[in-house]
Amino acid sequence: MVNEKNLTWVLRKRPVGDLQQGDLELVESALTQLEDGQVRAKTIYLSLDPTNRIWMSDVDAYLPPVGIGDAMRGGGLSVITESRFDGLEPGDIVNTGLAGWAIYNTLPGASLAKLPKLPGVPLTAFMGPLGATGMTAYFGLMDIAKPKAGETVVVSAAAGAVGSMVGQIAKIQGCRVVGIAGGADKCRWLTETAGFDAAIDYKNEDVGKALDKHCPNGIDINFENVGGKIMDEVIARLNDFSRMPLCGLISTYNATDPVPGPYNFSNLLMRRTLVKGFIVIDYFPRFPEGMQQMAQWFMEGKLKYETDIVDGFEKAPASLSRLFEGKNLGKLVVQVSPEPV
Amino acid sequence: MVNEKNLTWVLRKRPVGDLQQGDLELVESALTQLEDGQVRAKTIYLSLDPTNRIWMSDVDAYLPPVGIGDAMRGGGLSVITESRFDGLEPGDIVNTGLAGWAIYNTLPGASLAKLPKLPGVPLTAFMGPLGATGMTAYFGLMDIAKPKAGETVVVSAAAGAVGSMVGQIAKIQGCRVVGIAGGADKCRWLTETAGFDAAIDYKNEDVGKALDKHCPNGIDINFENVGGKIMDEVIARLNDFSRMPLCGLISTYNATDPVPGPYNFSNLLMRRTLVKGFIVIDYFPRFPEGMQQMAQWFMEGKLKYETDIVDGFEKAPASLSRLFEGKNLGKLVVQVSPEPV
Numbered sequence: 001m002v003n004e005k006n007l008t009w010v011l012r013k014r015p016v017g018d019l020q021q022g023d024l025e026l027v028e029s030a031l032t033q034l035e036d037g038q039v040r041a042k043t044i045y046l047s048l049d050p051t052n053r054i055w056m057s058d059v060d061a062y063l064p065p066v067g068i069g070d071a072m073r074g075g076g077l078s079v080i081t082e083s084r085f086d087g088l089e090p091g092d093i094v095n096t097g098l099a100g101w102a103i104y105n106t107l108p109g110a111s112l113a114k115l116p117k118l119p120g121v122p123l124t125a126f127m128g129p130l131g132a133t134g135m136t137a138y139f140g141l142m143d144i145a146k147p148k149a150g151e152t153v154v155v156s157a158a159a160g161a162v163g164s165m166v167g168q169i170a171k172i173q174g175c176r177v178v179g180i181a182g183g184a185d186k187c188r189w190l191t192e193t194a195g196f197d198a199a200i201d202y203k204n205e206d207v208g209k210a211l212d213k214h215c216p217n218g219i220d221i222n223f224e225n226v227g228g229k230i231m232d233e234v235i236a237r238l239n240d241f242s243r244m245p246l247c248g249l250i251s252t253y254n255a256t257d258p259v260p261g262p263y264n265f266s267n268l269l270m271r272r273t274l275v276k277g278f279i280v281i282d283y284f285p286r287f288p289e290g291m292q293q294m295a296q297w298f299m300e301g302k303l304k305y306e307t308d309i310v311d312g313f314e315k316a317p318a319s320l321s322r323l324f325e326g327k328n329l330g331k332l333v334v335q336v337s338p339e340p341v
Numbered sequence: 342m343v344n345e346k347n348l349t350w351v352l353r354k355r356p357v358g359d360l361q362q363g364d365l366e367l368v369e370s371a372l373t374q375l376e377d378g379q380v381r382a383k384t385i386y387l388s389l390d391p392t393n394r395i396w397m398s399d400v401d402a403y404l405p406p407v408g409i410g411d412a413m414r415g416g417g418l419s420v421i422t423e424s425r426f427d428g429l430e431p432g433d434i435v436n437t438g439l440a441g442w443a444i445y446n447t448l449p450g451a452s453l454a455k456l457p458k459l460p461g462v463p464l465t466a467f468m469g470p471l472g473a474t475g476m477t478a479y480f481g482l483m484d485i486a487k488p489k490a491g492e493t494v495v496v497s498a499a500a501g502a503v504g505s506m507v508g509q510i511a512k513i514q515g516c517r518v519v520g521i522a523g524g525a526d527k528c529r530w531l532t533e534t535a536g537f538d539a540a541i542d543y544k545n546e547d548v549g550k551a552l553d554k555h556c557p558n559g560i561d562i563n564f565e566n567v568g569g570k571i572m573d574e575v576i577a578r579l580n581d582f583s584r585m586p587l588c589g590l591i592s593t594y595n596a597t598d599p600v601p602g603p604y605n606f607s608n609l610l611m612r613r614t615l616v617k618g619f620i621v622i623d624y625f626p627r628f629p630e631g632m633q634q635m636a637q638w639f640m641e642g643k644l645k646y647e648t649d650i651v652d653g654f655e656k657a658p659a660s661l662s663r664l665f666e667g668k669n670l671g672k673l674v675v676q677v678s679p680e681p682v
Contacts, residue, residue: 061611227606246610261602269587269618270402277610
């Protein structure tokens with residue numbers, strides 16, 4: 001095993017605007033001996049998330065940027081191949097949280113948790129409803145927005161990994177749910193599979209008019225994933241005492257010029273809106289609570305999900321762009337190695 | 342008394358940008374007979390507030406706009422001159438809440454509360470620390486921002502009626518308090534009289550650099566009264582888990598073009614900031630709690646205040662501009678009739 005080669009995507013340059021070829025470089029290295037307490041984790045699924053792009057920029061974000069010359073940071077599911085840590089043994093499957101974009105990661109075993117045994121639950125569910133994106137949706141909606149039955153919830157990037165869960169959890173809470181997504185296929189999936197009350201195709205519809213049509217009683221909750229003009233249209237229709245979990249602003253992550261905030265910012269005052277920025281890592285201590293609830297709903301068949309699987313580790317950087325082009329339906333992952341049988 | 346004339350400022354045109362002569366007209370009328378349950382209240386102090394300007398515009402604000410041809414809406418302190426309501430008699434002084442810009446208002450007695458008897462407390466205090474602006478400061482800071490000792494609080498329009506109270510309450514809570522105001526006189530008042538730790542003169546200082554200097558540990562609470570570029574500078578320096586009561590955006594109320602929101606809106610996400618719009622009328626049911634606490638602090642000498650008194654009812658519209666030009670120190674009022682002796 002020690003003679004096996006590793007491959008790692010290393011950050012070479014900070015991208016300006018869209019990620020370009022050459023910003024990341026695929027580097028081969030040898031595996032080293034494990035030290036006491038360490039494990040070797042072979043990536044099965046590498047998670048691609050909008051926040052990856054944030055980490056590449058030298059901005060004051062919620063985590064330090066990835067250093068130039070360092071392995072690109074990412075999460076995923078891995079199988080243990082070697083262990084010098086008592087709690088884990090080869091064959092165990094773990095959530096690697098914040099590791100590197102690498103085939104093999106050498107990690108402190110104490111930082112990893114084995115996936116819970118849930119009979120009949122596919123591994124991909126742990127990248128979606130039962131993974132970080134599911135926890136993001138659960139805590140952002142339930143802890144910040146606190147939906148009440150009968151309220152109207154709008155979610156942007158609705159066919160993405162987070163948005164699709166937000167809408168389905170809101171339906172379980174008895175809300176009217178309107179999703180905003182790009183393209184007829186995604187919108188059909190939202191209403192026909194995920195049970196949304198309505199879906200707005202921002203690429204082919206006037207979002208403002210569609211919101212007027214589908215939110216006749218205004219908007220009580222805006223789960224914000226996107227920012228920009230779509231956010232303006234939603235903010236313009238917020239109800240008094242509305243809530244707006246601020247989860248992502250993907251429309252701005254590739255921007256090279258200063259991005260103006262919402263043009264109707266004053267409506268947040270007039271409507272007495274609560275806006276709350278949050279990052280899912282703030283909720284780590286409460287993950288067991290979220291996992292338990294989401295697993296229950298999942299096993300009851302209430303959470304539909306899609307996994308958009310790209311095959312081949314070498315495609316990771318190019319595939320990240322799919323998120324910013326709105327090409328993915330559901331959770332975007334790279335299959336780096338096969339699921340253990 | 343019925344033969345006495347009344348004077349009322351009536352809204353004739355919706356102002357475009359700054360309030361212009363002719364937008365309001367002073368109209369003379371006769372007083373009518375009271376009906377059962379009504380009282381006649383003669384205005385002593387008419388309150389001038391930034392929100393007056395909001396009410397003149399046909400925008401979707403927190404109250405309907407004042408109708409064209411209707412009396413301009415405003416609050417103040419009045420003395421009862423006639424009563425057909427059992428709980429009030431001539432000579433009683435009441436807070437008129439939302440009445441008209443008029444010398445006499447005819448009002449349902451049940452909508453009015455007599456000022457509490459607080460020995461040695463001047464009447465003007467009920468327009469400041471113990472009035473609506475004091476309640477705005479108290480609930481915005483204590484209920485939304487929840488200051489903790491040692492935290493850094495920044496307040497804009499700091500020498501205004503709300504801002505000056507926010508800073509002093511925050512000092513009572515053990516916070517470091519930095520005020521932003523326009524002009525050396527106001528800044529001197531903030532540090533020398535009101536006990537602020539520092540004051541930034543936005544008319545003569547680089548606000549960003551001054552914030553860096555006076556907030557070495559970042560900003561935990563931004564009590565926002567102004568909006569625009571000053572807000573951008575503050576948002577750029579917010580700490581993780583910061584709070585931002587959104588009380589006013591006076592820099593935008595006279596705008597004729599769409600106003601971009603904060604250019605660093607994404608920092609509200611990265612810092613996990615809580616932004617909460619609020620309007621003091623939402624706290625009406627809790628006014629007794631706020632009054633009790635503010636009165637206690639006031640009588641302990643912990644709340645300094647200034648009243649900027651304009652003499653003469655006919656000057657009300659022109660005086661409102663003082664708020665938007667940053668000319669007032671403390672609570673701006675028009676003295677309409679003398680305090681009863």
